Amino acid sequence: MTTTVQSELIAAIRNIPDYPKPGVMFRDITTLLGNPRAFRRAIDELVHPYAGTKIDKIAGIEARGFILGGAIAHQLSSGFVPIRKKGKLPHDTVRIAYSLEYGVDEMEMHKDALKPGEKVILVDDLIATGGTAEAAVKLLKQMGADIVAACFVIDLPELGGRKKLEALGVNVRTLIEFEGH
Numbered sequence: 001m002t003t004t005v006q007s008e009l010i011a012a013i014r015n016i017p018d019y020p021k022p023g024v025m026f027r028d029i030t031t032l033l034g035n036p037r038a039f040r041r042a043i044d045e046l047v048h049p050y051a052g053t054k055i056d057k058i059a060g061i062e063a064r065g066f067i068l069g070g071a072i073a074h075q076l077s078s079g080f081v082p083i084r085k086k087g088k089l090p091h092d093t094v095r096i097a098y099s100l101e102y103g104v105d106e107m108e109m110h111k112d113a114l115k116p117g118e119k120v121i122l123v124d125d126l127i128a129t130g131g132t133a134e135a136a137v138k139l140l141k142q143m144g145a146d147i148v149a150a151c152f153v154i155d156l157p158e159l160g161g162r163k164k165l166e167a168l169g170v171n172v173r174t175l176i177e178f179e180g181h
């Protein structure tokens with residue numbers, strides 16, 4: 001069943017066919033971010049299960065996870081930890097390689113960004129194959145984080161990312177789903 005809030009979020013997202021390559025329907029959240037009501041709704045929906053829970057850090061995945069994660073951190077009075085593509089963080093880092101549709105990339109976070117046992121929520125805009133989020137989960141676990149949940153606005157269920165994270169024992173929260181790539 002699609003709720004009113006879900007319909008509103010779906011309507012706020014712009015769909016761009018064949019971007020960045022033929023056959024991909026790009027789910028563009030910039031229109032949602034530019035819509036004050038939809039942006040607030042998305043943040044409220046992502047946050048509400050954790051209201052009143054002490055969450056030490058929100059870990060946001062570059063780049064769109066920074067925007068959502070910053071707003072969520074503010075709402076939950078948590079700190080924010082950026083997980084960045086390699087070479088962007090200035091201090092000592094932990095780094096992990098991960099697979100993209102074509103080739104591999106690496107992401108990293110600062111070694112002192114988290115203390116073991118801290119409660120962390122991982123945030124990104126979208127989960128597709130789950131390769132990006134899986135790598136982020138591995139980095140967070142390496143740092144000794146207690147991963148409370150991984151939260152995304154959009155799930156592309158056919159690509160299997162949610163199941164991949166759940167197989168790692170991660171509680172996954174998503175707001176809306178789209179069929180296909």
Ligand SMILES: O=P(O)(O)OC[C@H]1O[C@H](OP(=O)(O)OP(=O)(O)O)[C@H](O)[C@@H]1O
Nearest residue numbers: 062063064126127128129130131132161
């Ligand atoms: O589940 P996956 O198959 O790993 O794909 C999901 C990732 O893809 C997009 O980021 P992208 O790699 O396009 O980077 P960007 O946000 O820096 O543009 C999205 O924001 C996720 O981070």
Ligand SMILES: Nc1ncnc2[nH]cnc12
Nearest residue numbers: 025026027028126128181
């Ligand atoms: N279809 C899609 N739209 C936006 N970001 C994505 N990342 C991976 N697949 C995507």
